[in-house]
Amino acid sequence: MYPNRVVLLLFCLVTRFQLVFGFTDYLLKTCAQSGFCHRNRAYGSSISESGSKYYSIDLQSVNFDEDDNVMRASIIKRVERPDGNHASVSLPFSLAILSNNSIRFTVDENRPTIENLPQSLSSRRYNETSKWAFDCAETHGAKRPRIKRGWLQSDVYTIASPDKTVKLELHTKSFLMKVFHRGQQALVVNERSFLNFEHYRSKEDNYRHLAPEESSFNMFGDDFQYSQADSLPFGPESVALDITFKHYSNVFGIPEHADSLRLRDTTDRDPYRLFNVDVFEYNLNSTFPTYGSIPLMIASKPESSIGVFWVNAADTWVDIKYDDHDTKTHWMSESGIIDVVLFFGDEPSEITEKYTFLTGRPFLPSLSSLGYHQCRWNYNDELDVLTVDSEMDRAHIPYDNIWLDIEYTDERKFFTWKSDSFPNPSRLLKRLAKLGRQLTVLIDPHLKEDYEVSDSIVRDNVAVKDCKGQTFVGHCWPGQSIWIDTFDPAGQSLWTQFFMRFSKGIANLNIWNDMNEPSIFSGPETTAPKDLLHYNGFEERSVHNLYGLTVHETTYKSMKAISPEENTRPFVLTRSFFSGSQRTAATWTGDNVANWDYLRISIPMCLSNNIAGMPFIGADIAGFSGNPEEELIARWYQAGLWYPFFRAHAHIDTLRREPYLFEEPLKSIVRNAIQLRYTLLPTFYSTFHRASKDGSPILKPMFYQKPQFPELYDVDDQFYVGDSGLLVKPVLERGQRSIHISLAPGIYYHYPSLESLVAQTNIEIKQLDAPLDKIPVLLEGGHIIFSKERYRRSAKLYRNDPYTLTVAPDLLENAAGKIYVDDGETFNFQSGEFLETQVVLQKGKILKNIPLNVPSSHIFIGNRYIEKIILPVGRMTVKELVKVQKGHEIYEVAATREGLNSIAILNPLVRLDEEWVIMF
Numbered sequence: 001m002y003p004n005r006v007v008l009l010l011f012c013l014v015t016r017f018q019l020v021f022g023f024t025d026y027l028l029k030t031c032a033q034s035g036f037c038h039r040n041r042a043y044g045s046s047i048s049e050s051g052s053k054y055y056s057i058d059l060q061s062v063n064f065d066e067d068d069n070v071m072r073a074s075i076i077k078r079v080e081r082p083d084g085n086h087a088s089v090s091l092p093f094s095l096a097i098l099s100n101n102s103i104r105f106t107v108d109e110n111r112p113t114i115e116n117l118p119q120s121l122s123s124r125r126y127n128e129t130s131k132w133a134f135d136c137a138e139t140h141g142a143k144r145p146r147i148k149r150g151w152l153q154s155d156v157y158t159i160a161s162p163d164k165t166v167k168l169e170l171h172t173k174s175f176l177m178k179v180f181h182r183g184q185q186a187l188v189v190n191e192r193s194f195l196n197f198e199h200y201r202s203k204e205d206n207y208r209h210l211a212p213e214e215s216s217f218n219m220f221g222d223d224f225q226y227s228q229a230d231s232l233p234f235g236p237e238s239v240a241l242d243i244t245f246k247h248y249s250n251v252f253g254i255p256e257h258a259d260s261l262r263l264r265d266t267t268d269r270d271p272y273r274l275f276n277v278d279v280f281e282y283n284l285n286s287t288f289p290t291y292g293s294i295p296l297m298i299a300s301k302p303e304s305s306i307g308v309f310w311v312n313a314a315d316t317w318v319d320i321k322y323d324d325h326d327t328k329t330h331w332m333s334e335s336g337i338i339d340v341v342l343f344f345g346d347e348p349s350e351i352t353e354k355y356t357f358l359t360g361r362p363f364l365p366s367l368s369s370l371g372y373h374q375c376r377w378n379y380n381d382e383l384d385v386l387t388v389d390s391e392m393d394r395a396h397i398p399y400d401n402i403w404l405d406i407e408y409t410d411e412r413k414f415f416t417w418k419s420d421s422f423p424n425p426s427r428l429l430k431r432l433a434k435l436g437r438q439l440t441v442l443i444d445p446h447l448k449e450d451y452e453v454s455d456s457i458v459r460d461n462v463a464v465k466d467c468k469g470q471t472f473v474g475h476c477w478p479g480q481s482i483w484i485d486t487f488d489p490a491g492q493s494l495w496t497q498f499f500m501r502f503s504k505g506i507a508n509l510n511i512w513n514d515m516n517e518p519s520i521f522s523g524p525e526t527t528a529p530k531d532l533l534h535y536n537g538f539e540e541r542s543v544h545n546l547y548g549l550t551v552h553e554t555t556y557k558s559m560k561a562i563s564p565e566e567n568t569r570p571f572v573l574t575r576s577f578f579s580g581s582q583r584t585a586a587t588w589t590g591d592n593v594a595n596w597d598y599l600r601i602s603i604p605m606c607l608s609n610n611i612a613g614m615p616f617i618g619a620d621i622a623g624f625s626g627n628p629e630e631e632l633i634a635r636w637y638q639a640g641l642w643y644p645f646f647r648a649h650a651h652i653d654t655l656r657r658e659p660y661l662f663e664e665p666l667k668s669i670v671r672n673a674i675q676l677r678y679t680l681l682p683t684f685y686s687t688f689h690r691a692s693k694d695g696s697p698i699l700k701p702m703f704y705q706k707p708q709f710p711e712l713y714d715v716d717d718q719f720y721v722g723d724s725g726l727l728v729k730p731v732l733e734r735g736q737r738s739i740h741i742s743l744a745p746g747i748y749y750h751y752p753s754l755e756s757l758v759a760q761t762n763i764e765i766k767q768l769d770a771p772l773d774k775i776p777v778l779l780e781g782g783h784i785i786f787s788k789e790r791y792r793r794s795a796k797l798y799r800n801d802p803y804t805l806t807v808a809p810d811l812l813e814n815a816a817g818k819i820y821v822d823d824g825e826t827f828n829f830q831s832g833e834f835l836e837t838q839v840v841l842q843k844g845k846i847l848k849n850i851p852l853n854v855p856s857s858h859i860f861i862g863n864r865y866i867e868k869i870i871l872p873v874g875r876m877t878v879k880e881l882v883k884v885q886k887g888h889e890i891y892e893v894a895a896t897r898e899g900l901n902s903i904a905i906l907n908p909l910v911r912l913d914e915e916w917v918i919m920f
Ligand SMILES: *[C@@H]1O[C@H](CO)[C@@H](O)[C@H](O)[C@H]1NC(C)=O
Pocket: 099, 100, 350, 353, 354, 357
C-alpha cells in the first residue's frame, strides 16, 4: 500500500517534483546522486588507470587463532602524500573456513576516539548484520572446522579447506585473494583494486586522507534534494570491494529488482541497488531498489556454481560487468563493515543449500497459507467479509484466507478495531474458523502519535530516535507517527505484549506487516532519514535493510508466544525483507499495476527470490492498482496459481473484482485456476517441506534445474514447481493463444491430459496451444505427482479426501515422487508426527510405495488412501487387471482407459502409509 493520490499530490506540490518518468523515479537517488556510490564508481575507474595500491597485509600481524579457528591480520591502508604527511590506518582482517567449505572474511576499523559525537551515538562500525541474518542455531551451535596454519611463500599465504576442495591464496603485498575450487581458479577478490575502506577522518583533516583517485563528493553533506538534512556524523564511511568470477558469464540473485532473472551488465546503466524502499508502481526493467534486499549473488555454469553473500544491511549498490570470459562485480555499501561469505558447489542448488544452512531454512507454512488468499483494500465491515466468504462458496471457488487492509482499524491506530464495523472480531474469526479459514490483518510498525500503544512505546523508551536522541516523528498513514524499535529487546517484548492483548485466544488470526522498509511519507526516498538512531546507538544508515526483518521476526515470535497451547504455526506476511527473513515470513512483490508488463515481470521477480533462499513469494493478482481487463485477469490467475504465495489484492480506488463477480467464461476460468492450485496442494506442500529442509526453491528457473544447458541461462518466463517435474510456461501477453517452451532432452506429458511429446537433442523449442481457458503445463517424464481431485471449500476440508497419483515415466519407464503430509497446522511435525513416502516406478513393470516416516497416529495426516493412479497410454503395457501386493495379500484391480492418453487404476485399496507393490 502507498499514499493515495491526494497525499502524493500534496507532496508533489510542496516539493515541485517532475512526474516525467516512473511514479517514484524522482524520489530515489541515482548512483550519481548518491555520495558513496558516485565516489566508489569514480574511484574504480581512476584506480584502474593509475594502478595504485593502497592496501597491504602486515605480515607481522598474521595470527592463526587456535580457539576460534580464524586467521587474523591487519590490513594497512596507506595514502602517500608528496609532502610526506602520510595517512595510514590499520584495519582488522579475519578469515575463516566455515562448514561446507564456505569462506568468510571480514574487514573492520578500529576507530579513534571521536570528539563531539552525540551521546546516544555509538562510535563503532555496525558489525551485527550477521547476528540477524545468520540462523542463531548455526552460528552458536556449529563449530568451525580448524583453519590450518597456511604456508607463506613469497608474500603469499596459501590456505586450504580441510578436504582441500577449496584453496585460497592470500597475497599480502597488495591485498588480493585468489580462490580455487576443485583446482580451478574460481574467484578473485580485489583483482581490480576497488577495495575502498573510507576510514574515519575529520572534515578539517580530510585532504590528508584522500588518495588522488578519490572524489570527495558529498563526503560530509548530502546535496540530494530530499536528504539534505542528513547530519552524516562520521562523514564518509563506505566500504567497497571488487569480486571477479573467473570463467563465469552468468550471474543471478541480489533480489529484489523488477528486472530479468539473469543480472544485466551495468556498465551503461545504474548499478543494482539494494535499499528497502516503498516504491508504488515501481519501474520495470530497472536496477532501482524495491522493498526487500538479499545480497546473495550466484554465478553459475555447467558443473559449477559460486555464491557471494555480502553481509551488509546498509544502502548497497552492485555493478556488474560481463567481460570476455569473466564476470566482474563491484560491491559498495554506505557504512558497516566488509563481511563476505563465499559458497562453492557443483550446482546452483548447492549454493542455496549452503546459504540457507547459514541463514536458516524457510519456515514450514501451514497448509492453509498455501491456499488462495482474497485481499482488498478494504473489506469494510463484518458483513462485507462474511458476504465475500459465502459468495465464494456459492460460486464453488475454494479459498482459505481473507484479508483486512488498514481501514479495519480505528483511525489507523494499530492494535485497535473500528468498532462500528467490527464490533465483535472474535465472533467473525469463529465464523471463518468453521471451515478452517483464516483472517489476516494489517499491523505496521508506524504508530499514530498519542494513543495508548504509541504512548507506551515512548514511555518505555523503545521508539526509533532522531539524530539528537529524541523520539522520531514522521508522516505515515495515520498522520504523525512514531516507529517501534524492534532491534531493542525491550521493544520486542513490548511488541509481544501488544499482540497478547490484541489477539489472545484467537488461533486463526494472521498478521501482515506492511510499510516496514520503513515507509515514511515525509522521509527522504520515502523512508527513514539515515541518521535516525536505533538500539545501542547505531544509525539507520547501517541497519536500514534489516529493520523490516526485525519487525516481522518479532511479530512471528509474538504470535507464536501467545497461544502455546494450540501450538499452531503463525503466518506473517512482510513487505520488507533481508537475508534470514525466510525463517519467519512470506513476502510479495509489493504495489504492482494491473497491466501485462507487471504480470510478465512477476515471474523473474519470484524466481530471483526463490533461488536466494526466500521462496514464499507472490505478486498481487491481477495487479494492485488499476482495473485489469478480463483477459489479463484470466492469464494472471493462470500464472498466479503457481506463485508460492497465491493472493489477489486490489487498491481502494479499483472496482471490486472478487472472482465470483466475474461473468462467464471468466468466472469458470478463474475458478478452474484456483481449483487447480487446491488439487495440487499435496504437491505444493511437499515442495514447501523440501524447502524447509534444504532451502530449495518452490519455483525453479530453467538454469537452476538444468544447469548443464547454457542455452537456458537467460530463460526466465518458464519454471519448474520444485522437484515435482511440473514445468509451467504461463501466457504473459495479450492475445496470445499459443506459447513456445524450451525443453531439455526427454519425454514430457501435457498435464493433465498426459499426451506425450519428446524433445530429442539439446534444447528444443516446442509450440503448445494456449487458448484462453488453457494453462500450458507439462509434466516431465521421471516424476510422480500427488493430487486431490474433488472441489472443497478450503484446504482443511481437502484433508479428508483420498489421493490421486499421476505417473509420468521417463524414456526408460522409470519415475519417482515423494510426498510429505502432516497435520498442516501445528508444530507436531517436529516430534516426528508426519508421513513421508516415496513412490517409485521401476522399468514400467512395478509401482512401489516405500514409506520413509510414518506418524504415531493417522489423525495427523487425514485421509491416507489412494483412490486413483493415472498412467499414460502407449509407452508401457498395462494389463486390464493389475496385481496388487500388500504384505501377504495379493489381489487384482481393473485398469481402465480414461481419456485419449491415459489409463486409470481405480480404488486399488492402498494407502500412503503402508508398503505395497502394483505389478503391471
Ligand atoms: C553443510 O554443513 C552442515 C554441517 O556441517 C551439514 O549438516 C550440511 O548437510 C552441509 N551441507 C552441504 C550441502 O554440504
